[in-house]
C-alpha cells in the first residue's frame with residue numbers, strides 16, 4: 293500500500309519577482325492523511341492549487357498516480373478540493389451541489405441519486421437535502437462541501453485550511469470527523485493548515501513548509517521530537533534554544549556542553565559539526581523540583597504563569613533564560629514562588645542539536 | 649459568503665404597547681411628501697395619457713374628454729367610408745418592427761456587454777474604476793449630438809467610408825439611412841445601460857465558485873451554463889430591461905439614422921401628437937406599449953421571486 297498518489301518533482305513558482313516556491317520535491321503516499329504545515333504566505337495554497345490544476349508550476353512536474361498532470365486542466369483531474377470558503381453553489385440545493393460533480397462525470401441518474409443520499413447521510417446532512425447553502429451554519433456548509441468533494445471518489449482530496457473558519461469547539465469535532473472519513477474512505481487526503489496542533493492531531497505524515505521550501509517531512513512524532521532545524525522546532529510547538537558547544541559529533545549523536553555546565557550526549561541530525569550550535573529542549577521536558585533528574589542544576593524562577601492544569605515558568609541559570617512547564621499533578625503542585633530557586637533538569641534523550 | 653447569522657427569517661419583534669393613532673404615525677407623515685411627489689411626477693402623466701387614449705378625437709385636432717375606444721380600434725382596424733371595419737396590418741407591422749429592432753438591439757448589447765463587463769471585472773481596482781467611468785462617459789454628452797456624430801462617422805465622406813476607400817472601396821460610399829445605421833446608433837446609445845448592471849453582477853460573482861465548477865469536472869460550457877449564467881442572471885435581466893424598454897420608444901435613431909424610412913412606434917406616437925393631430929390614437933398606442941412592457945416585467949418579476957422561494 294505504499295504507492296505514490298502524488299509526486300511533486302522540482303516544482304518552483306514565481307509571482308513577479310517574488311519566489312513563492314523554490315524547487316520543491318516530495319511524495320504523498322496512497323491512502324495517507326498528508327498535511328502541508330507552514331506559516332501563512334509560505335506557499336501552501338499555491339502548491340495545493342497546482343495539484344488541483346488552477347495554477348501551473350514554472351518548472352518541475354507533478355504526477356498523480358504516476359501520470360504527469362501539469363498540462364491537464366482541473367476538470368480532467370481525478371482530484372477534488374474542499375475550498376476554504378466552501379464555495380458551495382448558492383443557487384443549488386445541497387443535493388444538487390453534491391450531484392454536480394457526478395453529473396459531469398456522466399453517472400447514471402439512479403446511481404447519482406443513491407450516491408448523493410449516501411454522502412449526505414455520511415456527513416449527517418440528510419434532513420437538509422433540499423435546502424440551499426445560505427440556510428446553513430458554517431459547520432453544516434463545511435460538511436456539505438466535504439460530501440460534494442468526496443462523492444465522485446477522487447484519487448486525492450485537497451483541503452485548504454477547511455477548519456479555520458469554524459469556532460473552536462466545532463473545529464475539534466470536525467478534526468475527528470475528517471480523520472474518520474479519511475480512514476473509512478481510504479482516499480488520499482492532502483490537508484493544508486498553519487495550525488500545528490491540527491497537523492499533529494490528524495496527520496499520518498506532515499511536510500513542514502517555510503520560505504518556499506520543504507523544511508522537513510515526517511510523522512507527527514518525528515516532526516515534534518526530532519525537528520531537523522531551528523525553523524521546524526520553532527514553528528511546531530514551543531521550545532528552548534540553548535547555545536551549546538559541540539565537542540564531538542558522529543553517527544547521529546553529539547557530545548555537547550550546555551550553558552549550565554553539563555556535558556551530555558544528545559541526538560543530532562546529519563551535518564552537525566564541532567563548534568557552536570543550538571540545542572532544542574521542549575519546556576514540558578524540563579523537569580522541576582522533585583520531578584527533576586539526578587543531572588539537575590539549580591535555577592531561579594524569574595516569572596510564572598499559572599494555567600490551572602499546568603504552570604509555565606520562566607527560569608534562569610548561569611545567565612541563560614529558558615522556559616519549563618510543569619503539570620500540576622496534585623493540589624500542592626504549584627508551590628514554587630517567583631524569585632525562589634528550584635532544581636531543573638532534562639533527560640539527554642529529550643534534547644536535540646539543531647542545524648542552523 | 650455572508651455569515652449564517654444574517655440568514656433565516658427575520659421575525660418582527662417591535663414592541664406594540666398601543667396602536668399608534670393616525671395623527672401620531674410619524675412614518676406616514678414623514679414619507680407623505682415623497683409619496684405625493686412620486687404620485688404626481690410618475691403616476692399623473694400616465695393617468696392623463698390613459699384618459700386621453702379613451703377620449704374622442706376633436707374635429708380639428710385636439711380631443712374632448714369622454715369614453716371612446718376608437719383610438720385602440722384604429723391600431724388594428726380601419727374604418728371605411730361606410731363605417732365598416734377593415735383589418736389593416738399597417739400599424740401592427742410598425743409595432744412588430746419596433747419590437748424586432750428593440751429585441752435585436754438588446755441581443756447585440758448583451759453579446760457585446762458580457763465579455764466587456766467580464767474583462768472590466770478582471771482588472772485591478774483602479775483600472776476597473778477608470779473603465780467603468782469611461783463606459784458612462786457618453787451620458788455626459790447630449791444624445792442628439794451623439795447621434796449627429798454617428799451620422800458624420802457613417803455618412804458620405806465620413807471617417808468610416810474614407811477609411812474603407814483607403815483600402816480600395818469606391819468613393820462616395822455612405823452607410824447612412826438604413827436599418828443597419830439605426831441599429832448601430834441604438835446599440836451605441838444603450839450599451840452603457842447593459843454593461844453597468846452586467847458588470848455589477850459579474851463582479852459580485854465569487855471566482856472560487858467557477859473554480860469549484862471546474863474542480864467538479866465541469867468544462868467551460870457546463871460552468872457557464874450551470875454556474876455563471878444562473879448567478880449573473882439578475883444583472884443580465886436588468887440590463888436587458890434597461891435596453892429593451894427605452895429601445896421600444898426610440899425616436900431619434902430611426903428618424904435621423906434610418907432617415908425616417910422605416911416608421912417606428914416612437915415616431916408614430918410623436919406624429920399623432922404633432923402633425924397627425926390624433927391624440928387619442930397616439931395615447932392608445934402609448935398605453936398599448938405600456939401594458940405590453942408591464943406584462944413582460946411582471947412575468948420576469950414573478951419568475952425571479954418564484955426562483956428565490958424554491959429553497
Ligand SMILES: Nc1ncnc2c1ncn2[C@@H]1O[C@H](COP(=O)(O)OP(=O)(O)O)[C@@H](O)[C@H]1O
Pocket residue numbers: 307308312330331332333334335336337338339
Ligand atoms: N496570484 C498571485 N499573485 C501574486 N502573488 C501571489 C499570488 N498567489 C500567491 N501569491 C503570493 O505567494 C505567496 C504564497 O501564497 P499562498 O500559497 O497563498 O500561501 P499560504 O497558503 O501558505 O498562506 C504569498 O506571499 C502570496 O502573497
Ligand SMILES: [Mg+2]
Pocket residue numbers: 336337338
Ligand atoms: Mg493559504
